[in-house]
Amino acid sequence: MMDKDKLRKADLFSGGIIFLLGLYIVSQSLQMPMKDSWGGVQNVWYVSPAIFPLFVGAMIMVLGGFLVRVAFKSVGLKGLTDVTGFLFSPQMTLFLKQAQNLRFFAILTLLLSFVFIMIPRIDFFLAAVLFLVVFIPMFYLDDHGLLKKMLMVYLGQMAVLILFFITGLNTGLESLMGYPGDILVLFFIVTFAVFAFSLVRRDELKRKKFRTCMILAVMTPILIGVIFKYLLMVPMPFEGMFVALTDAIWYFEF
């Protein structure tokens, strides 16, 4: 959590956003049937589906407004101009480049790409291995320079993956070979591992840490996948190359 002075300044903005959200909820609720007929039922105001969201929206609006008032009383107009000035100053760029923020962007990139790009399209095992192969060393190696380089490579890989699906290359390649997306991700896993190894190969301690990272990154998805898929009978979000292989082994479908 931030310190008190920063919190009050942030409250000016969070309170404003919350106030606007409340306003939006109220405006949307007012479009819901209040007294008119819905589904053959003539409404009265007190059974309207709008009643509760209206109340919630109004409360959010009031509380958001109150928060802005409290924050404004605490930091005054100077606080507001300080924050808006900071947002559009070169200091903001420096702030965003801070090591802590870079780590935050790295975590967000990894989580968002895993959920929104890989899980719906790539075999879960492979997607999870790539996620962990990048995620664990990025933080466990504890080196800002390495994190930056790894993040750049991973962003490049994700850009290629997005293009691969947007251009429809995956469907085109599917007629030529099975699981083109999975093969691409497998290629990414190998190239990333090789790249990361090249970064740490001269440092014995980091090399040791890297080995641990790779073992965990590969073994964890296999363990989790086997538990969910074969013991709890939960089908994976996307089943591709690796699931076909484990299915063949598990059910002896040679």
Add this chain to the structure above:
Amino acid sequence: MVLLERMGSFFEIALGIVSDPTSLAILFGSVLLGIIFGAMPGLTSTLGVALLTALTYSMDTPLAMVCLLSIYVGGTYGGSYAAILINIPGTAAAAATALDGYPLACKGEGGRAIGLTTTSSAIGTAMSMLFVVSISPLISKFALQFTSFEFFLLAFFGILISGSLTSPDLVIKGWIAGFLGLFLACIGRDQLQFFPRFTYGISDLESGIEVVPVLIGAFGIPQIISVLKDKFQMGKAQKFQRILPELGTVIRNIPAIIRSAFIGVGIGAVPGIGEDIAGWVSYGTAKNTSKHPETFGKGELQGVIASETANNACVGGAMIPLLNLGIPGSPPAAMLLGALMLHGVTPGPMITFEHPTFIMEVAAILLLASMAMWVTGMLLAKQVVKILRIPTQIFMPIIGVLCIIGSYSLGLNIFNLYLMLPVGIVCYFLTEMGYPIAPLVIGVILGPMADENVRRALMVSQGSFMPVFQRPVALILFLIIVWTVVSQLPWYKRKMAGIKLAFLNKIGLNPK
């Protein structure tokens, strides 16, 4: 006679669990897993319950309850390991434990402190079980008299009180978090007329948002981000020898244990208030009532006992409103409520009719979990402490994968992930800006209950709010809500400060 019957049923259930090797293995395994989750700073018992909810989805309800309650009990206790040995509370619940636990460990009495926390935690959990058994029927009977107005006001009170007591910054932020939760609960088709609200034509939103993925996101994702972003570093654990506490020390501290258990149960029973507050309140009480308050913070055994007994007693306390009113008493209890709903059990006043032995089952599991916790704590403490050597940077990404597969597996819907992750990211920002997450979660859970009941109540009263003032319970709840709000207003605070000053002047204790 009824008491004997209940006791018979209680022991029959307990014996059933003990005599079944699978249940027994799950009991000990979950307690151990809970201790590990609690011991590792960055992981919490709420997250443990959340992740295990996915794994227990395909189990029978009683077995799933053994699993979830055991991890809850183990997780609450496990936080004390890191608090005592590295001065970093494994969970927020153990924050007060660190104050005296770490100085004890520095004096070479870490083993003694762990032994006493294990014993007092076990006694605290077992005592809270007694309250679950004895108070539940009374509350359940009382709650049967509730009408829709009372349920609406109760839900509203739960959100407000949770917002007031859990907010680390301004109380208003706790309330905002609660209302944001209520807004999330509005999404989907409404329960009475099936009108789509805030669905934007997305069919996955029609049935409303799935509670468990939202809870996993709200508790798991902010934890992952904050631990990795802030480069959390684990300290070196202090060494310790003997764990088994001396019987004499335990007996000498029995009054403190009983008092702390009462505090824990009482605080646990207040909707949405977690084990951390129970620990602090109990620690404060122990310090204020001690003959040597100056020894607190320097390695006082009573401090450790007070906080650990209360936070574990809070587990049972949290079960009381959860089982009888359908209102979770703490964040892990909110997770449990989600899990129970997945298993087709709807807690509330009707639970004694729909599932007559359910409360007894919960009580029996709590007792067995406390025993399993004591045995595991005594036998495996030295091994569990080794876990503290694992860097958080290794297990946090793995927790990320577990959060994702866990959210997906509950309903086999990728859309759950599209919901879980943004909710988690928003919750991270909210946490950073001093908004508590517990009221938001309570809001998501109690939203449908509040919505349905307020409209049903108004339907019965033909749009009149008069029953609120005509029904005693509704009126009391209404007055408490009004007081909760008014007590936070600046003029009220000024007025109260004035009255206090005038009173002190009158009795000759003017602070000037």
